[in-house]
Amino acid sequence: MLPKKIAVIGIGNTLRRDDGIGIIVLESLVKFYKREGLDYLNFGSAGFDLLHRIKLYDKVLLIDGINSGLAPGQLKIGKLEDIEYTMDTSLTSTHGLNLKSIFDMSGQLGIKTTIYVAGIQVKDIAFAEGLSEALNNKKEDIVKNISAFIDANFI
């Protein structure tokens, strides 16, 4: 029995190449490294639904593509408070997923969930299916590393 309620959440659009990396990694985690007691959730490009879901858990790990100036496919995992966002300065949209707004709102609404972000540097987010070669080559390592993080921090 796990002491806390924990979710692993994949985010992304699989019709935009590397933007779908969060979903593809989530699917591999479920297939090869599924851990009992954890919830695995595919959130696609959902927006506010995420806010409702996050608050149901003590801890969540969000897996998503990022643009952080790293090498394509490089993985960074950190707590939400360890990340600086430069995306939007105000709530500009509610339709696509605006993670910064979701995080800001969750903080202001007093949601206590500890949020971790596993960010994977993208290379190509053109409209097409399938990852870029750079990310495809690193996919297996990314999945293993995230699984190791889950085992070390959540199990």
Added chain:
Amino acid sequence: MTKSSKPKINSHPEWSRGIVALKQGRRAKNVKVDVHYLTRVEGHGNIVVDVKEGKLAKCEFQVIESPRFFESMLVGRSIWEAQHITSRICGICACGHSLASIKAGEDALGIKPSDETVMLRKLLLYSEQMDSHILHIYILVAPDLLGVESIMPLIKTHKPVIEMALRMKRMSDYAGEVLAGRHIHPISFVIGGLTQLPSAEGLEKLYKLMLEARRDGEETVKIFKKLKFPEFQRTTQYMSLSCDDEYAMYDGDLVVNGKQKTKVCDYKKLFRESVVDYSRAKIATINGKPYAVGALSRFNNNSDKLNKKARAVAEELGLKAPCHNPYLNTAAQLVEWVHCLEGSIKIMEKILKEGLNGQKILVSSWPKRSEVANAKYKPNTGTGCVEVPRGSLFHEYTIDETGNIIKANCVIPTNQNMGNLEADMRKLVPELLGEKTQEEITFDLEMLARSYDPCISCATHILDVKFVK
């Protein structure tokens, strides 16, 4: 509803701390509005207005998103998988796109779904209308009426109201989960029926949440009836679905101001789309003139079909058809929210009393990939239309003898509204000259654009982030 030419006035005690009055400045004669990236809309759009010595030289709403090529993506794909692709067009109207897609597929294939399936589709459509409307009303429009930049300051000053709004939103999200597997990118609704029935436990919980939402809806009406919307009138053409027996959202014929009844399959005869050089969105016209779609159009064409509670709310808000004030699209959305909630409760009571007959809903014969590859189809074109939160949504597919799509056309409500928004802007700006400052005119134009709830695109959400540890 009280109307005012000054939008930032509020009298409801719940909102009383959120007011920021505009400072009056010099009245404008030369105005240059250049709003790059209008906020609190989906996607990227600019408002560009140029007034020289009191004459309107330029007035444009520029859509600057890159094209998304969904129609091209559909070409070569099986008609059976179209709705899974098109539901990705929008993170809010995912169910609406899915249903328009399914209807187009059924039209092309000559498949008629059961009444039970249609009932569940209507329930799903109602839930999405409620979901989107409450988001627009509270998250996107309320800050305009209260003179704050976004919802963020309101969380501090009016936390119980925002929590109520999120509770209302949660109810709709949950409906999507129970009915379709998930709200965003629905899974179980397919051509011909559903691949899985909603669980009895989920339906019971959803019904309870809907009953509880009635109280939140009443409170929302109390709040918004005291907020003041700008006064502005422009007579235009309002297009929507319409049918004899209900407030049309899922089915019906197209009407314009209650007339020009047109079958959905003949939509190209009713309106024309054309490109303009300053925007990446097409402009649509009927009889050579712009027209509006969305909640206000539906209300104007079909208000006599609203259920009793929704009619009462319209009366309470002072909304009467025909209404020619585009700012009151938000009020029409609130009326529709109540209509959809009551409509959903009625359907849920029928389901809970009579149960769902899987034999009439489930499509166990939904073809496998290998079966699709070997099947022969009659080449055909099918059209599907549903009313999504922002208006009439059309999908049209042509299939070949393998069942693959060889041509696709999607007409999105926001595109249809663009010409009408610009026409509103062209009438509004001269009315404000001499009355308001440039800052006030800019604000009024932004608010006008937001009242249409434009959904310019579903942008990718890649984050620019920096890890500091």
